[in-house]
Each structure stands twice: as C-alpha cells, then as structure tokens.
Amino acid sequence: MNYPSITHLLNDENKPYFEATKDQKLVIQYCSVCHTHQFYPRVLCMNCFSDAVQWVEASGKGKLYSYSVVKKTFIPEYKDKVPYIVALIDLEEGVRLMSHMVDIDEGDLFVGMEVSVVFREQIGEYKLPQFVPAK
Numbered sequence: 365m366n367y368p369s370i371t372h373l374l375n376d377e378n379k380p381y382f383e384a385t386k387d388q389k390l391v392i393q394y395c396s397v398c399h400t401h402q403f404y405p406r407v408l409c410m411n412c413f414s415d416a417v418q419w420v421e422a423s424g425k426g427k428l429y430s431y432s433v434v435k436k437t438f439i440p441e442y443k444d445k446v447p448y449i450v451a452l453i454d455l456e457e458g459v460r461l462m463s464h465m466v467d468i469d470e471g472d473l474f475v476g477m478e479v480s481v482v483f484r485e486q487i488g489e490y491k492l493p494q495f496v497p498a499k
C-alpha cells in the first residue's frame with residue numbers, strides 16, 4: 365500500500381530524515397559534544413543543549429519495546445491495512461521510535477525481540493521505515 369504525500373509536513377528539522385529514506389537509510393541525530401543520539405529530530409541536543417547535532421546513519425537494528433495491534437481504524441488511508449501492528453522500537457543507538465512491525469503474526473510478537481528495518485512502502489516520494497523480526 366502507498367500512503368499519501370507528506371510533503372506538507374516536512375520542515376528543516378525533519379526533512380533530512382525523510383530524504384534519507386529515498387536511499388533506504390534510517391538516520392538519526394548525533395551530538396558531537398556529549399556523544400549521544402537522539403530521535404525525533406530537533407535543533408538542539410536534548411542532553412546538553414548544544415547545537416552540534418548532525419545526522420548519522422543508524423544500524424537499523426533494535427529491539428521491540430512495546431506494540432499494539434490496530435484492528436479498527438477511522439483513518440481512510442489505513443482502512444485496507446487492518447489489522448496492523450504499531451510498534452515502539454529501541455534502536456541499538458539508544459533511541460526509541462514509533463513504527464510498524466511487518467512480516468509477523470500478532471501471536472509471534474514478544475517484547476524484547478530483535479528487529480531490523482526494511483523500506484518497502486512509499487509515502488509520497490519517500491519510503492516508510494518499518495521493522496521485521498531480525499534473522
């Protein structure tokens with residue numbers, strides 16, 4: 365399924381994240397002063413308030429922190445997708461992001477399972493990072 369364009373939601377802070385998805389790369393911010401990663405994108409480091417944040421490619425590997433199976437939706441674009449799995453993923457770099465789990469049945473999910481990122485679906489001109497069980 366392809367999602368509608370999100371161009372109207374982009375700004376200077378989040379655009380690099382979406383641009384990287386065109387090359388199937390998952391990028392997060394890294395502070396070169398206190399050496400921590402952060403997500404979601406912000407102008408300043410939320411750990412030390414430095415503006416020395418830069419974009420780095422994440423490994424794309426992490427663990428499932430939590431999830432919810434959506435069986436009913438009122439969002440027209442998602443109507444054909446139910447049931448789908450909304451997931452909180454803890455990346456190896458120490459940041460948490462919200463995404464979808466795919467390629468897995470609800471009954472096989474468990475908190476702490478190892479996952480890795482895939483880029484299969486389009487959101488307008490960008491790709492949607494989703495996660496699958498790690499092999």
Ligand SMILES: [Zn+2]
Binds near residue numbers: 410
């Ligand atoms: Zn910092």
